[in-house]
Amino acid sequence: MAECIECGAQIALSKPEKGEIVDCLECGTELEVVTDNPIALALAPQEEEDWGE
Amino acid sequence: MRTEDDHNSRQYPKRGMQIVRGMGARLWDSEGNVYLDMGASIGVMNVGHSNHYVTAAIRRQSEQLMYVYSLFHNDQREQLLEKLAEITPGPLTRSFLCSSGTEAVEAAIKFARGHTKKKWIIGAKRGFHGKTYGSLSATWGKNYREPFEPLVPDFEHVVYGDIDSLNEHICDDVAAVLLEPIQGEAGVRLPPDDYLRQVREVCDEHASLLIMDEVQTGFGRTGKMWGFEHYSIEPDIMCVAKSMAGGFPMGAMIARDEIFNLPPASHSTTFGGNPLACAAALAAIKYIVDRDLCERAAEMGDHLLTRLREIDSKMIREVRGKGLMVGVELKRKVKPIIMGLAERGVLAISSGSTVLRFLPPLVVEREQIDFAVDALGELIADG
Numbered sequence A: 001m002a003e004c005i006e007c008g009a010q011i012a013l014s015k016p017e018k019g020e021i022v023d024c025l026e027c028g029t030e031l032e033v034v035t036d037n038p039i040a041l042a043l044a045p046q047e048e049e050d051w052g053e
Numbered sequence B: 001m002r003t004e005d006d007h008n009s010r011q012y013p014k015r016g017m018q019i020v021r022g023m024g025a026r027l028w029d030s031e032g033n034v035y036l037d038m039g040a041s042i043g044v045m046n047v048g049h050s051n052h053y054v055t056a057a058i059r060r061q062s063e064q065l066m067y068v069y070s071l072f073h074n075d076q077r078e079q080l081l082e083k084l085a086e087i088t089p090g091p092l093t094r095s096f097l098c099s100s101g102t103e104a105v106e107a108a109i110k111f112a113r114g115h116t117k118k119k120w121i122i123g124a125k126r127g128f129h130g131k132t133y134g135s136l137s138a139t140w141g142k143n144y145r146e147p148f149e150p151l152v153p154d155f156e157h158v159v160y161g162d163i164d165s166l167n168e169h170i171c172d173d174v175a176a177v178l179l180e181p182i183q184g185e186a187g188v189r190l191p192p193d194d195y196l197r198q199v200r201e202v203c204d205e206h207a208s209l210l211i212m213d214e215v216q217t218g219f220g221r222t223g224k225m226w227g228f229e230h231y232s233i234e235p236d237i238m239c240v241a242k243s244m245a246g247g248f249p250m251g252a253m254i255a256r257d258e259i260f261n262l263p264p265a266s267h268s269t270t271f272g273g274n275p276l277a278c279a280a281a282l283a284a285i286k287y288i289v290d291r292d293l294c295e296r297a298a299e300m301g302d303h304l305l306t307r308l309r310e311i312d313s314k315m316i317r318e319v320r321g322k323g324l325m326v327g328v329e330l331k332r333k334v335k336p337i338i339m340g341l342a343e344r345g346v347l348a349i350s351s352g353s354t355v356l357r358f359l360p361p362l363v364v365e366r367e368q369i370d371f372a373v374d375a376l377g378e379l380i381a382d383g
Helices: B003-005 B052-062 B075-085 B101-116 B133-138 B143-150 B162-171 B195-205 B227-231 B277-291 B294-307 B337-343 B366-380
Strands: A020-023 A030-036 A039-043 B019-023 B026-029 B034-037 B092-098 B122-126 B153-159 B173-180 B209-215 B237-240 B251-256 B314-324 B325-330 B348-350 B357-360
Touching: B003 B237, B034 B366, B052 B277, B075 B092, B075 B251, B075 B277, B092 B101, B101 B122, B101 B133, B101 B173, B101 B209, B101 B237, B122 B133, B133 B143, B153 B162, B162 B195, B173 B195, B195 B209, B195 B227, B277 B294, B294 B314, B294 B325, B294 B366, B337 B348, B337 B366
Parallel strands: B122 B153, B122 B173, B173 B209, B209 B237
Antiparallel strands: A020 A030, A030 A039, B019 B026, B026 B034, B092 B251, B237 B251, B314 B325, B325 B357, B348 B357
16 A cells, blocks of 8 residues: 555555556546555656647 | 647647557557447446447538527537436436537536526535536546646535545535535545435535536446436536537437526527537437447446456555546556557556546457457566
């Protein structure tokens, strides 16, 4: 488990890898695994996405 | 392309090709390159590009009558309203016709509040319902919401798939609970099997309406005509659009008779129910029914899911979906994969930053699915 750095929600991660991207299911923040042992998360780099539905 | 970029709204990030022709599941660009449209142009082209039922109906109707306001009866509108009542659950017998999904959701919110005389609308975290003010207020993503606040008041968002979360927020002043049967923009997220049935019960206990947003899931996309059919429930209101008219702009809010009890002219839209759109919708629906595209979507969707799950890649976190609404959640950003697929002739779309979303036309061939999966495998398979 890891903690969202934005809202503090618990995030389940199975075999986390450095560089992995994960969304917080509580607040939607995109996070990047910056170290995998121990697990540390940071805000994922933002880039232009598709425009949505 | 440069001229378009010079004068457009800057609201649609471009993929770098100019698409000029389509047929079935294929698109061609202005340089003659052919692409497999595995996103059905954001889930619109269920019956395939330039479907001959739809193009013939549009050609025929455009020479007969393109537009007349809904103050007058019209034969095409009459047939479409009857058809919508026929293909939706029994109690849903009336429709408000419009031109897009967000308009259908706006109508649902207004009729729900107007009919129940209650104010709260409950949506779901990660839910997507459109980007005009009412529908945006029900949409969850902060990237869509924050630049335009303040939004419409008295909207709340609960955790999708968690009935306890809904129970914590429901009260007797809730006009409606508005949900997608499968969350699309959120990354093709399916609810637990009994969730929507429990939501239905909670709504009934509090005399709140249940609105199903079928804009993306409707018209056979998930292997049944409507997404909620997988969960054995019936909503009070449903919102449809996208594939409704085979690529022609069309939407509808469909509901029980008594919900349409607002004073005349309380809610209307100039182009809603225009004969040309109605003719296109009738043709698209007829094609879906005649060719049994729901069953085809179920069969091809099973094949797509099976093939995707065979890809051996550490980059894949999960493959999920129903029918031809499929998401591949990656552990990395999906944008480079989408660009790589395009270079291999496959157009897919994203859900957020990590989910690759496949919403191919329901007419997609098995060999075309194999081509797309092989292209993805080349990009992400281990070894």
